[in-house]
Amino acid sequence: MRTDKLWENIEQGVVLMDFSADWCAPCKAQEPIIKKITKTYLNRASIVEVNIDENKKLATKYMVQSIPTLILFKNGKEIKRFVGLQPEITITKSLDDAL
Numbered sequence: 001m002r003t004d005k006l007w008e009n010i011e012q013g014v015v016l017m018d019f020s021a022d023w024c025a026p027c028k029a030q031e032p033i034i035k036k037i038t039k040t041y042l043n044r045a046s047i048v049e050v051n052i053d054e055n056k057k058l059a060t061k062y063m064v065q066s067i068p069t070l071i072l073f074k075n076g077k078e079i080k081r082f083v084g085l086q087p088e089i090t091i092t093k094s095l096d097d098a099l
Contacts, residue, residue, distance in 0.1 A: 012076075014073070016070060017073070018030070018050060021067055026068055026084065027067055034049065037095070068086075070082040070086060070091065
């Protein structure tokens with residue numbers, strides 16, 4: 001998803017933003033988990049991958065200091081933040097709780 005469209009979607013529903021970079025090994029390890037979750041939560045939650053090298057302003061706005069960082073929003077408000085590689089069950093439980 002393009003980040004300019006992100007602002008239209010973040011205000012409503014549940015959005016998981018995945019801040020990462022191509023050069024980040026833990027981010028690469030997180031990627032298959034995020035891809036699976038994206039398919040599982042299709043039409044229930046928005047999963048947005050944000051490359052910090054291409055979206056520095058967005059990373060700065062959300063004070064992302066380490067990657068991967070996952071931020072879970074509900075109706076535009078941050079409700080949970082994960083820093084570092086996360087297991088699928090941790091992410092899905094938080095998504096289910098938010099939904």
